[in-house]
Structures are given as structure tokens and as C-alpha cells.
Amino acid sequence: DTGVSQDPRHKITKRGQNVTFRCDPISEHNRLYWYRQTLGQGPEFLTYFQNEAQLEKSRLLSDRFSAERPKGSFSTLEIQRTEQGDSAMYLCASSLAADEAFFGQGTRLTVV
Amino acid sequence: QKEVEQNSGPLSVPEGAIASLNCTYSDRGSQSFFWYRQYSGKSPELIMFIYSNGDKEDGRFTAQLNKASQYVSLLIRDSQPSDSATYLCAVGEDSSYKLIFGSGTRLLVRP
Numbered sequence: 001d002t003g004v005s006q007d008p009r010h011k012i013t014k015r016g017q018n019v020t021f022r023c024d025p026i027s028e029h030n031r032l033y034w035y036r037q038t039l040g041q042g043p044e045f046l047t048y049f050q051n052e053a054q055l056e057k058s059r060l061l062s063d064r065f066s067a068e069r070p071k072g073s074f075s076t077l078e079i080q081r082t083e084q085g086d087s088a089m090y091l092c093a094s095s096l097a098a099d100e101a102f103f104g105q106g107t108r109l110t111v112v
Numbered sequence: 113q114k115e116v117e118q119n120s121g122p123l124s125v126p127e128g129a130i131a132s133l134n135c136t137y138s139d140r141g142s143q144s145f146f147w148y149r150q151y152s153g154k155s156p157e158l159i160m161f162i163y164s165n166g167d168k169e170d171g172r173f174t175a176q177l178n179k180a181s182q183y184v185s186l187l188i189r190d191s192q193p194s195d196s197a198t199y200l201c202a203v204g205e206d207s208s209y210k211l212i213f214g215s216g217t218r219l220l221v222r223p
Contacts, residue, residue, distance in 0.1 A: 035211075040120075042116075042214050044213070045211065047209060049178070056210065100146060104155060105155050
């Protein structure tokens, strides 16, 4: 499978715990994006990497959120001290330059 | 605040009919326009993109763009029950690295 891969697909965590998600983009894609989607809404932009550089972070990304893309390959999104409001689908997408973005399967987070 | 507006639906059409999905956007500087299909519980799947005014056809799908009216539409010809999904309109900025999504229109194709 040469598409965008995300792991895990589902995560249930207790409030206050830390969680980390991984995204492996399409191999030749230098751009990587994280979005968050809640029920009944479209995806909302969280952050963007070009190669290993994080070029933009949304105001939605509070201090509890951090994302990395070491060596410009896979990326991780960490949420510290999770809150119930963090429950959502976290989507990773990748693209080549300014071309169309392709999404992974998403990680569904449930904070209980 | 840049916005993308879609009617939430559901839009119900009979099998074989043309489904017409519409989207308006607020930022006149937007350069790229995308339609994604999302089945319940799944991630968005890119089905069409358009950058220039006019029509762009791909199989049963036609995307239409009118930048003067800030309006994008998606036509699905010969609709099939398998087309039943939520259709997300997304708009990109100059570099098109960041997409602003609408909340989606739910399409239901009746057999």
C-alpha cells in the first residue's frame, strides 16, 4: 500500500493521559499536514510541514499539542494531558509541492 | 475569517439522476478548489480538483468554477447508490498548502 498510513486507527484514553499518533506520508511527498475533524464538520487545519520544517501552526493547536517530522519522513502528533474536547478524528495528509493532498485513514481519538 | 459554505443536506436524488452539489467561498484570493468524498467513519477521498474558471470533467464527475461569483459546484451524472456519502468542498490559498473545508453536503442516492 503506497498511500498515507496512520497509526493507530483508534485510540481510547483517559482524560489527562498523553497520546501520540504517527503518520507515514506517500514516500515522494515533501508536504505533510495534520487536520482534525469532529462529527458533522469538515476537517480543520492544525499544522503543516515542508520536509522537516514546521511552517505553520493553527491557533487550534494549543500548547498541549506538538508535532514533529524528523528527517522529513514520518510525522508524530502528540497531545499532552488530554481533555474530552480533544475527542475527534485526527487526519494526516501529504502532497507533492502544491499539488492535491491525499489523506490517510485517520486516527479516531476518544477521551473518556 | 475565511469561510467555505455548503448546504448540509441531505440531498436526495433517485438512482440515475444528476446530483448537483454547491459551495461558496469568502476569500477572493483562493486559487485552488477541491472536492472530497467521505463515507461515514472513513477519511476524505479526493475526487476532483479545479484551478481555472469553467468546467472540468472526469468520468461521471464535473467540477464547475466561477471565481467572479466565488462559487464551485460538483455535478455527478448517472448517480449510483454507492455515491451516497458526504461531499466536502475545500479551498486552497495561493500556495494551496492549507485547505479550508466546508462542513460537507450529505448525498443520498435512492435505488
